[in-house]
Amino acid sequence: MGLTKESFDALLAWLDSDPETAARKYEVIRSRLIKIFVCRGCQEPEDLTDVTIDRVARKLEEIRATFAGERIRYFYGVANKVHLEYLRRKPPPIPPPSSTNTEEIEREYDCLERCMQRLTAGNRELVLQYYQEDKQAKIDNRKRLADQLGIAVNALRIRACRIRASLLECVQKCVHEMAV
């Protein structure tokens, strides 16, 4: 059962009195719960997250007056229960790797090329340099690149990770658009 607008608004208000901050907190909670379910190997991480959020929303009247502390920890407690129930049900079998037929690979690669061209010149260059080489040569290369940019290697790593995430999102969107 999904959330009604009223219960969703009440949930947001519980997260923060400022609507914008509340919306941001909601997104953070949702994305991180999904990640936790993924890390636990759950096949339906988004569904389990929605169930968790629904339950918290329904409990709101009971807990609003008494709950103290970080709201996100309450979500975590509920997520643990939802996960236990998931484990008690017979979880769906792990699907085989999604099809990697030639056409699909081609389509994704076309999209990757397009998305690379949409990056800023600096970010494109960073991706091309950061992901070069393997093993020790990779480590040396990244240290050299971090020195050039005047940042720590780990800061460079996080920067590359963010650009990569944006690329993945772009590719997913592009593949979806090509399919429809």
Next chain:
Amino acid sequence: MNSDDANLQQTVRQYLLGRLAPEDSSQAEERLLTDDNFYQELLAGEDDLIDEYLSGELSAPEQKLFEDFFMTTPERHEKLRFGRGLKKYVNQAGAVRASATITEPAEPSPSKRGWFSFLPWQNPTLSYSLAAALVVILIGGVIAIIWNVGIRPQPPGRLLAIELTSGLSRGDDQIKTFSVTSAETVELDLRIDPSYDYQRYRGVLQTVDGTEKFQEDGAKINSPSGAIVALRIPARLLPPGSYSVKLSGLNRQGQYEDLGRYSFRVTSG
């Protein structure tokens, strides 16, 4: 990297591979929820694991945990596929840059060169300077365009990926047959034994009479269904006919060992 970063990375890696004790896992998850740095570290850790897996850098126990524990969700399969594509793209761009570097002159760059140093006048008049500046701008512009085109990572064009298995006889029913008319680049994914651990792999494309047409070095790429070496060949080098790729691996003694032969046939349409 400082020791805090190293510890954090290690904790995240253990968590991602399912190696943490349950109470430590819970602590990690609580941090994941409340600590932005930890969450970002987790995302970066996922990328690192995927890249190391694709490069064959994971230890055997880590590889097993990666396949049995880490790779159990569709989201992770998607990330793996994306990581493989990105690796290919970067390798391709790197190869283009490398070839551009080889063709670069050893002299200073054109923009810094004395364009008119060959002329006998050392004290040019104003009119000569203006004329020379105009010529410099024109030539410099043309060179800049050529230069830019030369070193910019070039997309490999329309790609046709074909998976090949070695050791097949040349019986008509067994040889993979395809057309390359719609492709600019053909990627031959040569299936290899996942246990191979050579420094480098070399594929030599030969026609049916043994003439060598193309040679390329590649790296092993791991995937849940096995391991491959990907070779990219310009489609123009593949007119209709029968071909084979001889694959060899560079061992630790610096010698190439024969790993197999991959036959295929290109048709006209």
